[in-house]
Amino acid sequence: MKRFLLSVTFAVLSVLLFGCSNNNEPEKTDATVDRETPESKQQPDEEVALLISAAASLTDALEDLKSTFEEEHEGIKLTYNFGSSGKLAKNIENGAPSDVFLSASSKDMNDMEEKGLINNESRENFTSNVLVLITHKDSDSTIDSFEDIDPAALDHFAVGEPESVPVGRYTKETFETLDLWEPLQDKLVLGSDVRQVLTHVEMGNADYGVVYSSDAYISNDVKVLAESDPEWHAPIVYPGAVVKDSKHQEAAQQFLDYLTSDKGKETLQEFGFK
Template structure:
């Protein structure tokens, strides 16, 4: 009788130990390491829409190397993005197509001044539809009677529109041409108007012209006719992802990113 009781006790003990072991294994499978959870990051980046193609390729490369970082772009006119940041829209990094918008955010302490750098530079060009019959080789040619509509970005919010206005004013053309101007919400819309032939000409960045096979460059803005086209980048003061934002900003200046920016027609900032 004692032997039977002893055997029963041993068997029961083994069953209990096995059950606890299984529970322990199940817990390990269900709970991922805390360090792994902490690595998941989302970066919100507000950037000038003229950077769209280059940033898309940079995003692909960066996320392949950093799978735990998800990059979310908010692309648009720099002035509109500035207003969004001022109104509290989520943004960890801001890339403007002109210093003006960055200066205004800096004055309101909405960017971290110490992180601000000039990222890339661009040129301003006239584009016309590929099949145009017009002979436009310089900005003065926009005053031809045959040029009825000229697309520009909104001068209040679109840096490309502001630069275009500067050129036309510098060359003494603005007062004559302003009645022919069709304003667009951003530089890519200017490009679209020109591609579809809704306007005879548009003024966009060189990089936008390169991105399309439906338009051709007719003229480049003369040196000194507008302020330098510089794209500053900075981390916002409200970011909650400081380290991740610093790492991505540093990557924007890497040799790999430089090659991508230059591929799309930009030159690196000075």
């Protein structure tokens, strides 16, 4: 009987002691839990990957801008898709992903605006260019004007495809003004973008070509023979805009703002843009 009473007494004391121990432990509130969460478990802000659809003539300048922009805009990474402005615009219209569209002509950007594919308020002309006549650096050509071109005296002439490549459109307008477009028809080598036109002349696949001054500027294999008269063709301006379906509107606008800043303009000028 005594053993039984001792056992019951011990059990009751154990329960009482355990209860007191729990009551003395501070209650963990939500705030306490938050304070105890290690920093390593806190999720960082999601990195933004911007896709920039840009005219091929902007290749070198934009590649140069990439590192400085990313250094000054932590969390934003740039990816470029270069090509002819007309094809890039068509791709965006057909649903291809893009955050920013940088065109080498107002016409292609106008088409995008009319179709409601860009944020109109973000549109801005950020640079301009000049049309130039080029030949291979080793050529002995004495031409010093577009007006001196003699279709009968050459075999191949490289130009951009005028329906989708802005430089081809400006070239066609120039040659039509000078009554050279039709006489040159059987001599033309069409490029899918301005860089392909440049390559044709660099490789010796064409006697002459028409590119932007910025493209000739970056090549060591061609020389400029002449500049076009601005009155022969539509103004060569480069408009940029945020694509309406972009999921990164704020970051896309930051990139455009950087492109039109003093740093952006300085870089473009370094690569032959006006």
